[in-house]
Amino acid sequence: MRIFIDIGHPAHVHYFKNFIKIMEKRNHQFLILARNKDVTHKLLDYYDINYVDKGKGSNNLFGKFIYGIYSILKIFRLAIKFKPHLFFSFASPYAAQASTILNKPHITFTDTEHAFTNKGLILFSKIVCTPKSFKRDYGDKHRRFNGFFELGYLHPKYFSADSSVLKKVGIREEEKFIIIRFVSWHAGHDFGYKGLDLRVKVQIIEELSKHVKVYISSEDELPKELIKYQIKLAPYLIHDFMAFASYFLGESGTMTTESAILGVPSIQVSALPSGTIGSLEELEHKYGLVKIYENFDKKILQDIIRYLNKRDAKKEYLKRRNQMLNETIDITNHMIDLVDEIMDNYEN
Structure with missing residues (x-):
C-alpha cells in the first residue's frame, strides 16, 4: 500500500516514526511531506526518513491562508504522481481536503479539542482517531483508543533513556x-x-x-x-x-x-x-x-x-x-490496525 503522510510539527515525526519503520519492513511505501517548522527536518534526517520539503509557513492569519492553499496544491501535485491508497496526518486540514479531491481515504489523529480546524477534519476524513479521554464526539467516524499519542515513541517498548x-x-x-x-x-x-x-x-x-x-x-x-x-x-x-x-x-x-x-x-x-x-x-x-x-x-x-x-x-x-x-495501549499498533482495516476494504 502507498501511504501519503503530511507532517506539520516536530511532534508528528515522533508520532509516526515507528509506524513508518514497521510498515516499510512490510513493504508499504510512503511519501512524507514535511513543513520546515523548528527541528522537524532535523528529526526526519536523523531517523533516516525521506521527505519532501513543504516550506516554513507563516505566523500571521493572511500568511496561514496563503500557505494553506499552497499546501493543498503541493499535496495534490505530489499525490497525482505517487498515487496513494491512503492519506495519514495529525490533524492536517490540507491532507484532508486533498484526499477528498482525489477520492482517497484520510485517517487523521488529534488530541486537541479546541482546534478550529476540527470541523473540516471531520468533514473530509474517513476516520478521526483520538484518545479515549477526548471530550468531543465525532459520530461514526470517531475511533477512540485508551492511551496517549506520546506512548507511540516513549513507551518502554520503543524508548530507553540513555544517561550519557x-x-x-x-x-x-x-x-x-x-x-x-x-x-x-x-x-x-x-x-x-x-x-x-x-x-x-x-x-x-x-x-x-x-x-x-x-x-x-x-x-x-x-x-x-x-x-x-x-x-x-x-x-x-x-x-x-x-x-x-x-x-x-x-x-x-x-x-x-x-x-x-x-x-x-x-x-x-x-x-x-x-x-x-x-x-x-x-x-x-x-x-x-x-x-x-x-x-x-x-x-x-x-x-x-x-x-x-x-x-x-x-x-x-x-x-x-x-x-x-x-492501563493503556500501544498507539503504533493501533495505527497499523487502522491501515489493515482500510486494506481489507480495498481487497473486498
Missing part, C-alpha cells in the same frame, strides 16, 4: 535539574491565547535557579538574560534528557504529556481554560502525573521547591507511571 546525555550538558547522574518549556503560541489552535510574559518568565527562572539547575527549551528566541539557561542538545536527544529531569514546568501540552509519561512530575501553565484537553485532564486526575494551572501563581514555585527537597519523591511518580502504562 547528562555528560553532554555537564550534569552528574545524581544531580537534580528542572526543564522549563516556553511555546510561541503561533499555532492555529492557539489563536486568541497568550502565554507567559517576559517578566514572569524571568521571575520563574531566577527563583528556581536559586535551588536547582534550570534548563530552558523555547520555540521563540530567548532574551539575552535567559540564553545561558537554554538546552544545548541535538533535538533527537531531548527525550533522553527529559527522562532524567527532577521536574518539568512549561506551557507546552505535548512536552507536559511526554514528561508525565516518562515519570517526571509535571506542571503546565496554560492560557487554555482548565479541562480543555481531555488527555491532560486524565493525566492529572486519574494518574496524578500532571498539575495544570490557567495562570501563573507563586504557589507553583513553592510546590516545586518543596518537592525537590523531598527524598525519593520520584519513586511515587514512577509508580503512577507504571499504573498508566499497564
Whole structure:
C-alpha cells in the first residue's frame, strides 16, 4: 500500500516514526511531506526518513491562508504522481481536503479539542482517531483508543533513556535539574491565547535557579538574560534528557504529556481554560502525573521547591507511571490496525 503522510510539527515525526519503520519492513511505501517548522527536518534526517520539503509557513492569519492553499496544491501535485491508497496526518486540514479531491481515504489523529480546524477534519476524513479521554464526539467516524499519542515513541517498548546525555550538558547522574518549556503560541489552535510574559518568565527562572539547575527549551528566541539557561542538545536527544529531569514546568501540552509519561512530575501553565484537553485532564486526575494551572501563581514555585527537597519523591511518580502504562495501549499498533482495516476494504 502507498501511504501519503503530511507532517506539520516536530511532534508528528515522533508520532509516526515507528509506524513508518514497521510498515516499510512490510513493504508499504510512503511519501512524507514535511513543513520546515523548528527541528522537524532535523528529526526526519536523523531517523533516516525521506521527505519532501513543504516550506516554513507563516505566523500571521493572511500568511496561514496563503500557505494553506499552497499546501493543498503541493499535496495534490505530489499525490497525482505517487498515487496513494491512503492519506495519514495529525490533524492536517490540507491532507484532508486533498484526499477528498482525489477520492482517497484520510485517517487523521488529534488530541486537541479546541482546534478550529476540527470541523473540516471531520468533514473530509474517513476516520478521526483520538484518545479515549477526548471530550468531543465525532459520530461514526470517531475511533477512540485508551492511551496517549506520546506512548507511540516513549513507551518502554520503543524508548530507553540513555544517561550519557547528562555528560553532554555537564550534569552528574545524581544531580537534580528542572526543564522549563516556553511555546510561541503561533499555532492555529492557539489563536486568541497568550502565554507567559517576559517578566514572569524571568521571575520563574531566577527563583528556581536559586535551588536547582534550570534548563530552558523555547520555540521563540530567548532574551539575552535567559540564553545561558537554554538546552544545548541535538533535538533527537531531548527525550533522553527529559527522562532524567527532577521536574518539568512549561506551557507546552505535548512536552507536559511526554514528561508525565516518562515519570517526571509535571506542571503546565496554560492560557487554555482548565479541562480543555481531555488527555491532560486524565493525566492529572486519574494518574496524578500532571498539575495544570490557567495562570501563573507563586504557589507553583513553592510546590516545586518543596518537592525537590523531598527524598525519593520520584519513586511515587514512577509508580503512577507504571499504573498508566499497564492501563493503556500501544498507539503504533493501533495505527497499523487502522491501515489493515482500510486494506481489507480495498481487497473486498
